[in-house]
Amino acid sequence: MALQYKMDYICVPNITSVKDVQEARLARTNEGQNIAIIAKIDNLEAVHQFEGILKYVDAVIVLRNELAFELMPEKLMLAQKWMIQSANSASVPIFLQSQVLETQVEGVPTDARQEATDISSAVLDGCDAFILSHETSVGHHPQQSAITLAKAIAEAEQVFDHEKAFQDARDVSKAEGKNVGVTDMLCSTATQIALDNNVDLFICLTKTGKIARYMAR
Numbered sequence: 001m002a003l004q005y006k007m008d009y010i011c012v013p014n015i016t017s018v019k020d021v022q023e024a025r026l027a028r029t030n031e032g033q034n035i036a037i038i039a040k041i042d043n044l045e046a047v048h049q050f051e052g053i054l055k056y057v058d059a060v061i062v063l064r065n066e067l068a069f070e071l072m073p074e075k076l077m078l079a080q081k082w083m084i085q086s087a088n089s090a091s092v093p094i095f096l097q098s099q100v101l102e103t104q105v106e107g108v109p110t111d112a113r114q115e116a117t118d119i120s121s122a123v124l125d126g127c128d129a130f131i132l133s134h135e136t137s138v139g140h141h142p143q144q145s146a147i148t149l150a151k152a153i154a155e156a157e158q159v160f161d162h163e164k165a166f167q168d169a170r171d172v173s174k175a176e177g178k179n180v181g182v183t184d185m186l187c188s189t190a191t192q193i194a195l196d197n198n199v200d201l202f203i204c205l206t207k208t209g210k211i212a213r214y215m216a217r
Contacts (some may be wrong), residue, residue: 003032006141011061013040018052025056034208042066047079054090061131081125088126089172096122099132101148105139118150124155126165128216163195169217187214194206 003012024037036058041047043066048139052062069075078094087094100119103111110193119130130153170188173180180188190202191202205211 002035008037009036009038009059011038011040013042013050015039015041016043016045018049021053021056027119030123041083045072047071047083050083051086051090054087054092055093059093059095059182060087061095061097063097068099082124084122084125084127088217089169091213093213094126095129095130095131096127098133100130100132101135101145103143104135104141104145104148108141112148116148119149119152120156121151122162139153166191183211183214187211187217190215 001007010024012021021039022039028035037056038045038059038061039053039057040061040063041050041053042063046053047067050060060083062080064076064080066077071079084094101112101115103115120131121143130140130149132145132149136142140146173184193199194202202215203214206212
């Protein structure tokens with residue numbers, strides 16, 4: 001079906017081991033090799049296997065409402081920060097879903113102040129995207145929810161310290177003793193040149209998107 005409808009992504013839910021995402025990747029035919037695999041992190045087993053899962057997927061979605069059944073709020077916050085950091089280090093895009101703007105399902109737009117702070121904090125941690133669900137499917141303020149989310153993201157990105165993030169990424173690679181590949185070296189050098197010369201835009205020539213993801217990292 002994914003091939004027939006020319007789908008770009010397949011989401012794999014209810015992961016309890018790395019084997020689950022390995023099987024999803026192996027199940028693709030030669031024609032479907034470009035279909036990306038997204039892992040849904042929706043249970044505690046997936047959190048425990050998170051670093052292994054990152055090696056076999058193209059992106060991850062963290063379902064916070066599902067994880068809330070198995071993790072206390074303070075533990076969930078720490079797990080979220082750790083997963084964002086790990087995904088950033090692995091050059092894997094990470095999305096947050098559920099309870100993004102939950103007050104907008106039935107409340108009024110002014111109720112979203114605390115949630116806007118949560119969104120901004122996640123952006124500064126390195127989150128790549130947010131997925132609205134109840135807010136836009138059954139919520140009373142679907143358009144306002146999208147506007148509120150966009151504004152919170154834009155404000156946080158204005159103060160994101162890209163130079164520090166770059167140095168942190170390099171420090172993590174050195175501390176973990178990772179073997180740096182040619183792509184990493186090229187992207188790291190290009191980023192340093194950009195920071196030194198206030199470059200505003202990169203154009204990445206890529207077939208698979210790998211260089212663009214590494215550049216974003």
